[in-house]
Structure formats: C-alpha cells, structure tokens
Amino acid sequence: MVTARTALVTGGTGGIGTAIVEKLAAAGHRVATNYRNEEKTRAWQDKMKAQGVDVLTVKGDVSDPEDCERMVQDIQAELGPVEILVNNAGITRDTTFHKMSPGQWTDVITTNLNSVYNVTRPVIGGMREGGWGRIVQIASINGQKGQYGQANYAAAKAGMHGFTISLAQENAKFGVTVNTVSPGYVGTEMVMAVPEEVRAKIAAQIPVGRLGKPEEIAYAVAFFLPDDAAWVTGTNLSINGGHYMGW
Numbered sequence: 001m002v003t004a005r006t007a008l009v010t011g012g013t014g015g016i017g018t019a020i021v022e023k024l025a026a027a028g029h030r031v032a033t034n035y036r037n038e039e040k041t042r043a044w045q046d047k048m049k050a051q052g053v054d055v056l057t058v059k060g061d062v063s064d065p066e067d068c069e070r071m072v073q074d075i076q077a078e079l080g081p082v083e084i085l086v087n088n089a090g091i092t093r094d095t096t097f098h099k100m101s102p103g104q105w106t107d108v109i110t111t112n113l114n115s116v117y118n119v120t121r122p123v124i125g126g127m128r129e130g131g132w133g134r135i136v137q138i139a140s141i142n143g144q145k146g147q148y149g150q151a152n153y154a155a156a157k158a159g160m161h162g163f164t165i166s167l168a169q170e171n172a173k174f175g176v177t178v179n180t181v182s183p184g185y186v187g188t189e190m191v192m193a194v195p196e197e198v199r200a201k202i203a204a205q206i207p208v209g210r211l212g213k214p215e216e217i218a219y220a221v222a223f224f225l226p227d228d229a230a231w232v233t234g235t236n237l238s239i240n241g242g243h244y245m246g247w
C-alpha cells in the first residue's frame with residue numbers, strides 16, 4: 001500500500017514529464033506540474049482528463065526564482081506540502097562552443113540548472129520539517145559522457161548531479177533522499193527534432209538497439225519514491241539501453 005504524497009513534476013507537459021505525471025498519478029499521488037503556454041497546456045490537460053489522470057497545473061517559469069516561490073505556494077495551498085519533487089524541465093540550445101552565444105549558454109544553464117535551485121529551495125524546508133521527502137533530478141547521459149555541440153547542456157546536466165550528492169548529504173538525517181536519473185536518448189519532441197539520419201546513427205550505438213520510451217524513464221523515477229527506497233540516496237541511475245556504462 002503506497003502512502004499518497006504531494007508531488008511536483010516540473011515540465012510535466014513534455015514527453016518524459018507526461019510519463020512521470022502519469023506514473024505518479026497511477027500510484028495514487030496528488031500530482032502538480034507547471035506550465036508556460038496556456039493554450040498548449042489546455043490541450044494537454046484535456047488529454048490527461050480523457051485518460052483519467054488528475055493533475056493540478058500551475059503557471060510557472062522554472063528559470064525565474066520569484067515565479068517558482070509563487071508557483072510552489074499555489075501548489076501547496078491546493079495540495080499541501082510538496083513531498084516529492086522531480087526536477088525534469090529542460091531545454092537544449094545546441095551548437096559547438098566556439099560559436100555559442102552568451103544567450104545560448106545562459107538559457108540552458110538558467111533553465112536546466114538554476115531551475116533546480118529555484119524549485120527545490122521553496123520545498124526543502126517543508127520536507128525537512130515533515131521528516132520525509134524525495135527529490136529526483138532528470139539529468140542526461142550527455143552530462144556523464146559529454147556531447148559534441150552540447151557544452152552548455154552537458155555542463156548543466158553534470159551540475160545537477162553535483163547538486164544531488166551535496167543535497168543528499170545535507171538532508172539524509174531528515175528522511176529526505178536526493179537522487180539523479182540520467183536518461184539516454186528517448187523518443188520525445190526534443191530528440192525527434194534531430195534529423196532522422198542522426199537518430200538512426202544514435203540508435204545504432206545503443207546496445208539495446210532503439211531509443212528509450214518516456215515510460216521507461218518514469219519507471220526509473222518511481223523506483224526512488226517508496227518508503228522501501230529510504231536507503232537509496234545520492235545515487236545516479238543511468239537508464240540508456242546500455243549506451244553509456246560509466247558512472
């Protein structure tokens with residue numbers, strides 16, 4: 001029997017985020033996510049409703065600290081203190097470093113890494129006071145092995161795991177675990193935007209022989225959430241079809 005918790009999944013309307021929202025809702029948790037685009041989110045909400053998935057959507061830009069404070073307050077007013085946080089929202093702005101503009105660097109660091117501060121900071125106090133919490137960062141295989149054209153993205157994603165292992169130490173005695181999931185290439189919009197021949201080359205490098213599915217990443221996230229996972233903290237779970245077998 002799973003205890004129902006309040007969960008916030010950032011970027012829950014995206015490819016991987018949707019699968020995480022569905023998985024957490026199916027486990028009986030009270031799930032919230034943020035959105036930026038009202039129109040896009042309305043269609044997503046209709047789809048969730050049709051599937052019987054109950055999810056609270058709150059406007060919020062994860063790159064903006066004040067907006068995140070307000071977003072968390074709005075969620076907590078409706079659903080109670082956030083006990084599960086999945087830092088999933090992310091973007092890419094790919095180009096080789098010698099051509100990278102300050103905007104391409106800053107956008108990715110702000111959205112993918114500063115966001116982790118912006119969203120975790122308003123929820124960590126409540127988790128410590130409540131004596132229970134689960135925080136999961138969605139990083140990336142490219143934060144582990146680097147990637148041509150992604151110095152900004154790889155730096156942000158590697159930084160997320162540095163955050164995980166520090167926060168895990170600071171909060172272990174408060175019943176709060178902090179872990180990272182590092183997905184390989186998953187067939188979401190982010191990856192489907194890559195030309196087909198490049199995707200075929202990527203799939204050919206994956207021992208399992210295909211791109212991942214969003215549900216497979218949601219499965220990895222769910223592993224960290226139950227009471228039974230209380231001794232799992234500060235770890236990085238690679239889930240990539242065998243594409244990268246390092247740390």
Ligand code: NDP
Nearest residue numbers: 011013014015016036061062088089090140185186188190
């Ligand atoms: P999507 O592009 O499908 O979804 C990204 C989500 O993040 C969207 O809901 C988007 O909202 C949201 N988001 C982006 N910027 C912001 C912002 N400033 N404020 C609030 N929300 C924001 O991506 P994926 O589902 O593929 O990726 C999810 C996570 O997984 C990302 O962190 C990504 O880096 C990581 N990842 C993905 C891999 C893949 O192969 N797809 C591989 C490894 C890691 P909006 O619709 O408003 O833009």
